[in-house]
Amino acid sequence: MAFNLHKEKYRSKVSEVVLGATKEEGGTRSHTLKVGGESTLAFLHFEGEIPNRPIAALEVLDVAPQEWHPCFDPYLKDVYGDAGAWAKKCVDEYGADLVLLRLQGADPDGKDRTPEECADTVKEVLKAVSVPLIVVGCGKGEKDNQVMPLVAEVASGENLLLGVAEQENYKSITAACMVHKHSLIAQSPIDINICKQLNILVNEMNLDLNKIVIDPTIAALGYGLEYGYSIMERARLGALGGDRMLAMPMIGNVGYEVWRVKEANASEEEFPGWGEQEERGIMWEVTTAVALLQAGMDILVLRHPKALEVVKKNIDDLMADNKYQ
Amino acid sequence: MGLTGLEIFKQLPKTNCKDCGYPTCLAFAMALANGKATLDSCPHVSDAAKENLDSASAPPIKLVKVGSGEKVLELGDETELFRHDKKFYHPTAVAILVSDQEDVEAKVNQVKELDFERVGLEFITDMVAVKNDSGDAEKFKAAVEKTAALTDKVMVLIAEDADVMAGALEAAAEKKPLIYAATADNYEAMTALAKEKGCPLAVKGKGLEDTAALVEKVVALGYKELVLDTGERQTSRVLADLTQIRRLAVKKRFRPLGYPTISFTSKEDPLEEAAQAAVYLSKYAGIVVMKTAEKQHILPLLSWRQNLFTDPQKPIQVEAKLYEVGDVNENSPLYITTNFSLTYYIVEGEVETSKVPSYIIAVNTDGVSVLTAWAAGKLTGDSIAEAMKKAGVEEKLAHKKVVIPGHVAVLSGAVEESTGGWEVLVGPREASGIPKYAKENFA
């Protein structure tokens, strides 16, 4: 080069988190997945190491979804209500790296499933697929505090990625992760200080830093995506700058956020100016995911199988080496 | 811009002759640094010093304009690597490719459909890039002519043969299109053309280093209205080049790369192509040229552009006040929302769709969303009651019912109390539920 490239020298790198456990490691997974470990910003292979590619999960519910757009029917209708079959289809047919099981049926305002029923579903899914698993609760703290410890127990040793711990409610799930050897999603509301603080709190309970994945909270494209994008960029710069309490791999609920917005769901008849609904929804999801990948997201939780396919190809392309000769 | 008084002082004659109106050269230098004087007030400054000062004070990435009249696109002049550091200023232009071998009219008309209105903002597909695939000069000229007649969108003309380009420019030069591109083989002729017609010129190299070298040759010919293409088409390679260009320009003030960029998608599948374009748009592309012209592929991309280029310091707000949607009367429903522009316009759109004339109060939450405002204590029983009072709804309405967002159902009691007895109705969680809700409750 006739001129010098501008390469940043970062002081530190993102921590590496292992998801799942094989037989030798005390679990039953056929393989584990590693995330994180990068020593530069997203896909800048020319100045650092990106030892693990970002991975993509598809979302599976323990109940038949009430509000999912009918455009999902051709892909998933036959497995709705059967979490094991659903998970298997996502992995075998659609190529998900792993699945996220959302225990929505636990919602006291919905099916109000018991912790035992939820634990059974987790066991079923573990049996149906051999990939690592992410399991999150219904989002109602009190109920999740009953459900998640039992889930952790019945899957002891599997090194699930369990969620979510929040600033006001992290103790019981953190303890469950400790005892039963799982990893944890620490979720903060797009606030870098809360993100750090929560990691400190969780770490004070003696959960290793390399057992934590952070969810800095995202929003869908057009609904505040840029806030999540910037928080992720800042968190990643903090991690590379040496802040150990920000140095975790990042996860985001892309599918969940995207498929509740109007632009993903509205019919073409209603909005002829917006184009065909299904592809629009897919691209709403893909664009949200692709943007956040650029901000450093390591685990994408997607919903539409076609979005998964497109995003995985985008990751393939971005994982191609771009070092300069 | 950017230079200190002392740095400027070093370039001045240091004779303190006072011809500039200042007592000393140093005083003049300070005035320059503060933007209170201009260099031409000093008649004695050398040409070399002038050149140094000009280029040192020029922005790290040149502002390049494409187009003419009302349709002028500004590219470049960015100062940041991350939007959170300050702001990105000039949104990436999106260009749709039209081949001179396809039905030009059909494609251009399709591109014209790619302007959207969403949440009170316009999302515009800025450019049409006409490409000489035929190798035929006449055909290209005809395609350019037709495009120029059909649309006033800004144009990119793509042909690597200078004669072919010259022919097309006869038809479109006054629109000041971007000429694409000067290459190692044709740069002298292309630069001469660009200069003559006063059009910006894309410089296409083979890789980063070669592109910088080619830029220096073009600049040596006396032309600086440039846009860069390193010629790379593989996604991660382009990402690396765009990143290096931005960094070298902004952090090193490396002049040969201090220009806006143009990137071309290479994916054939339109969904993959739009994803690739989203990568380039996220990371510094000045122009992205793509093939697909389907609304459902372009709207998400333009939405991301709008998000990315908003000012991270201040959310876009609407005035916190009472709004009327449709032909309201004393029986019209009353909705509560926040003055975050995004939230407000989403709600307004849905209320409009409901076809029930209604009032909406945008409560002052300093421009944040419903749940953010609730979590921050800015959307409360009291703040809602106060906004209602200020809007004078008591006098305007014959009823005493108010609809609050479903996400803040917990505020029902507080609103009831603070308003002294208004009936609080909890609306749907997502605004998209409003039309159905209105039909069931107010039709």
Ligand code: B12
């Ligand atoms: C972007 C964002 C921010 C931005 C604010 C951007 C802005 N201008 O609003 C920033 C980074 C500043 C922020 C800060 C905080 N945030 Co915030 N934020 C978000 C995020 C990611 C998206 C919000 C958004 O823009 N939504 C889009 C708009 C359009 O949604 P909306 O206003 O709710 O409107 C919808 C509906 O409510 C409905 N609707 C609106 N009005 C009406 C009216 C009627 C009548 C009806 C029927 C319907 C209706 O229609 C709209 C579309 O469906 C959400 C999480 C998420 N993914 O949603 C968290 C979230 C809202 N934030 C949260 C929190 C806690 C905070 C903080 C308090 C954190 C902190 N301690 O720092 C701060 C508060 C800051 C402050 N002091 O002001 C929490 C709220 C938790 C809760 N359930 O109460 C959330 C849910 C994240 C989480 N899961 O923890 N936040």
Ligand code: SF4
């Ligand atoms: S005119 Fe030029 S040389 Fe004379 S005092 Fe002013 S700056 Fe100095």
